[in-house]
Amino acid sequence: MMRREHFTGATMRRFQFVLAVLAAMACACAAVADVVDANTQPPRAALVAGVDAFIPLTWQVTVDQAGDPGATSTVGLLVNATTGAQIAPPVVVTLSNLTGRGVLLFPEVLTIDGDQIATWLQQGIRRVGYRRTFTSPGSTPQSAQLLLTLSGSTLDSARDGTAAQLQITRMELAFESGNRIEIADAGEQLTARLTVGYGGSGTLRGRWQIAEPGGGNRPFFRTIALVRETLAPVQRAVIDSPLLPTQVRGRYVLRFCLEPTDAADEECADSSSSVQTLYEIAAQGGAAEIRTLQPNGLAAGPGTPFRWSEVTGAITYQLQIFLPGTPAPGALLDGDVARTATAPGTDDADEVAASGHDPQFVTGLLVPAGTSQTALSELVRSRLQPGQRYLWRVTAHDADGRLLASSRMVSFVYEI
Numbered sequence: 001m002m003r004r005e006h007f008t009g010a011t012m013r014r015f016q017f018v019l020a021v022l023a024a025m026a027c028a029c030a031a032v033a034d035v036v037d038a039n040t041q042p043p044r045a046a047l048v049a050g051v052d053a054f055i056p057l058t059w060q061v062t063v064d065q066a067g068d069p070g071a072t073s074t075v076g077l078l079v080n081a082t083t084g085a086q087i088a089p090p091v092v093v094t095l096s097n098l099t100g101r102g103v104l105l106f107p108e109v110l111t112i113d114g115d116q117i118a119t120w121l122q123q124g125i126r127r128v129g130y131r132r133t134f135t136s137p138g139s140t141p142q143s144a145q146l147l148l149t150l151s152g153s154t155l156d157s158a159r160d161g162t163a164a165q166l167q168i169t170r171m172e173l174a175f176e177s178g179n180r181i182e183i184a185d186a187g188e189q190l191t192a193r194l195t196v197g198y199g200g201s202g203t204l205r206g207r208w209q210i211a212e213p214g215g216g217n218r219p220f221f222r223t224i225a226l227v228r229e230t231l232a233p234v235q236r237a238v239i240d241s242p243l244l245p246t247q248v249r250g251r252y253v254l255r256f257c258l259e260p261t262d263a264a265d266e267e268c269a270d271s272s273s274s275v276q277t278l279y280e281i282a283a284q285g286g287a288a289e290i291r292t293l294q295p296n297g298l299a300a301g302p303g304t305p306f307r308w309s310e311v312t313g314a315i316t317y318q319l320q321i322f323l324p325g326t327p328a329p330g331a332l333l334d335g336d337v338a339r340t341a342t343a344p345g346t347d348d349a350d351e352v353a354a355s356g357h358d359p360q361f362v363t364g365l366l367v368p369a370g371t372s373q374t375a376l377s378e379l380v381r382s383r384l385q386p387g388q389r390y391l392w393r394v395t396a397h398d399a400d401g402r403l404l405a406s407s408r409m410v411s412f413v414y415e416i
Helices: 009-030 114-122 154-160 347-355
Strands: 035-041 044-048 053-063 071-073 076-080 095-097 102-112 127-134 142-151 167-175 182-184 192-199 202-211 221-231 236-240 250-258 274-281 288-290 298-300 316-323 360-368 389-397 403-407 410-414
Touching: 035 127, 035 142, 044 053, 044 114, 044 167, 053 071, 053 127, 053 142, 071 102, 071 127, 076 102, 095 102, 102 114, 102 360, 114 142, 167 250, 167 274, 221 236, 221 250, 288 389
Parallel strands: 044 142, 182 274, 288 403, 298 410
Antiparallel strands: 035 053, 053 102, 071 095, 076 127, 127 142, 167 192, 192 236, 202 221, 202 250, 250 274, 316 360, 316 389, 389 403, 389 410
């Protein structure tokens, strides 16, 4: 005989409540935000009235690993950073990655006419924000902003018949080789070069400071040299550092810090008044080697995947592209490159080594952990010449930026 269950009214109400809770949980799971964070690197830049600006920046967008992949921004907006009001036509350039999760990188070059900058200054605008909003299917939009600080030009001061006050608009720090990040051997002679963009004239006052290995998350900086250098109104200067310490193995942080006339302590006033980089004195035997690079000696185009063997513990990879040749003295390169004494992997690289010429860095990109291949981005491809043979390699880094492994250089011919 079949048994018949009887439910009281209270039991039915509890059953309905459980179903409602489960339904709400399902809705909450489906509503998880896909784009969860966005910011820019660098976070700020300086503009000078009358000088055309070309600002390379990278939008860093975090997409939830459990949500829908990808993020898109269709337009950038220039606004008064104080009021939020739009002050220029929108920048209609779409940035899109429809497949990635985790931290996605969107490189862009912002171009602003020097006359437009002068007009903003005449209107009393001193700070401009360049904003983008990134979205993903079903997510809450996330916005980020590059903060632009405006200053007057030397032409304005000359027109007024007064001496132009020194205005530092840009500082870039690299090593003598042209690399932004350096790997050196113990006891090696190592120096860095500071390139300063400025308006007006006057005395540059600053400090070279170093934080040696073992400082943990809060490095202790000590001053190794003072700078008191008179800058003529030519808008660009290159200043060499003293010899840097290289006796102890580990990672060093180097910075140049501007200081006001009455500065008395060792600390920089704020992050906007300093620029820093790092170098590492390698252990005996060097870093591990990354193998199986492809393409190797073959043609590569916009859709060609660049592949390498995965490195345990890597948080990010740097793919670096070089052109045989010797960099111009004092030249700065658009990327973070670590120089390692690895053997070349192709006949082209052997020829470069035999000639005694260092390869010249051209461009590169960052690849987050979790993948060991990438296609060249549009920005990277824009810096390559069709039919030209290039060298490339990849380096692997941990969460602190330390070098874990590097590959040999291999070649490819760029074709469209």
